[in-house]
Amino acid sequence: AQSVTQLDSHVSVSEGTPVLLRCNYSSSYSPSLFWYVQHPNKGLQLLLKYTSAATLVKGINGFEAEFKKSETSFHLTKPSAHMSDAAEYFCVVRGSGTYKYIFGTGTRLKVLA
């Protein structure tokens, strides 16, 4: 069965410093992977998705993620954090043979001035 593990429930960074949000997946086949962001009182917004076309995926707002099959990882990074990046981030894998999403537990990113 597919699953994702987000290794950090909370991450704090200073504004202007790099962001790293970690995600490991478990899948018996080539997975479909996504990162979503949720700002307070807002819906879940897609940041980026892994389509198997390229291992380095670029998303919105300067975020990117690298699919590493050997490490079963799909970590989310950004070179320089902005105050507006403070939110909850979810790593998601699509279930095998289905459309349903399987969510990680989420990582709350705090950006310090």
Place this chain on the structure above:
Amino acid sequence: EPEVTQTPSHQVTQMGQEVILRCVPISNHLYFYWYRQILGQKVEFLVSFYNNEISEKSEIFDDQFSVERPDGSNFTLKIRSTKLEDSAMYFCASSEALRLLINEQFFGPGTRLTVL
């Protein structure tokens, strides 16, 4: 930019009462979903809906739950007799018909259901 909308944003109800959560998916989308997130827990899949029928449901989606697309725009989740443990944020999502390998789901802002 088209978006999924949900009403109400917050619903408070008494245990045992019926509630209907409403969603308006993106207009050209054909697949619809409900997820829920109990406070402090993961977002969990409840049900997917296509061509006016349930295509998949989780073990959470028992006989107390039902979904409906009563007209061409709304997609509803009904809980027949609410329990305290139904208190959660409920997210609606929609996606286009499958043309590509990846099926990107677009989520609404959620309805927070509080059962007293």
